[in-house]
Amino acid sequence: MADGVNEERQRARRPGGRSARVAAQVHQAVTDLIGERGYGNFTVGDVATRAGVADSSVYRRWGNLETLLADVVLTRLNAQSPMPDTGTLAGDLRTYAAQVAREITGPDGPALLHLAVALSSSGERGRQASEALRAERTRQLQSMLDRAHDRGERAPDAYEVLDHVLAPMYIRVLFGLVPLTPDYIEGLVERVM
Missing domain, CATH: 1.10.10.60 (Homeodomain-like)
Incomplete structure (x- = not known):
């Protein structure tokens, strides 16, 4: 038995x-x-x-619904964007930014971004989900930046990448200012480098 x-x-x-x-x-x-x-x-x-x-x-x-919504955001956005390892920080950032752009402009991307924003102001559980998402994105970026530092490359900090590469893409998608062209993404990466 x-x-x-x-x-x-x-x-x-x-x-x-x-x-x-x-x-x-x-x-x-x-x-x-x-x-x-x-x-x-x-x-x-x-x-x-x-x-x-x-x-x-x-x-x-x-x-409850708030816990479910937080789980959806964390699971769906964190499961995406595997960290590239191209051998250079510039290559890694270009590849990563292009992956994020594809995800957030894909069929579910805008809805997930809107949900993440809404959760961030919807109470304690939502703030925790929002913070967990930021922490995971920062952790992912930091692993890429640490690899670059170990190779002897000058690397910005994770918040610079968030502020100058990811945030502009998120804002454009949230406000419907798409597409995120390869040239636009390249320009974001070049400026942070």
Whole structure:
């Protein structure tokens, strides 16, 4: 009997199983609803219906809508933008900036950026999610900058890259000033270098 329970627990924890599918469906439902209705204009019930799951599944896993929204932002934006290693800081920054530009102008990108902004002013949980996203982006950038420093290259600090490369791209997408052309991205990287 105990072996059967342990086997069931192991199956439940296995990545890619039902739990992962439900999370992916719920995350996509949130992203779609943000894109269609905007922040604050849907409920857990709306998310559950769109995802094809029971409300209780959403509440059991996330507890409330704000926690779910924070999880969507952190998961979707942090899962993207693998850190390139081209051998030079300029190459790494160009590649990374181009990846970020593709993500934030892609089908879900604007909705996720709007959600991240809305969460940052929506209470303690939202501020925590916003801070976690900033911390993760800073950590990612710092690893790239540390590699450059180890190679003997002059490297700006992570906040300079955030301020002069990522922030302008985010602002353009948030205000609908797209496309983010390769020349525009190249100019951002050149200025920070």
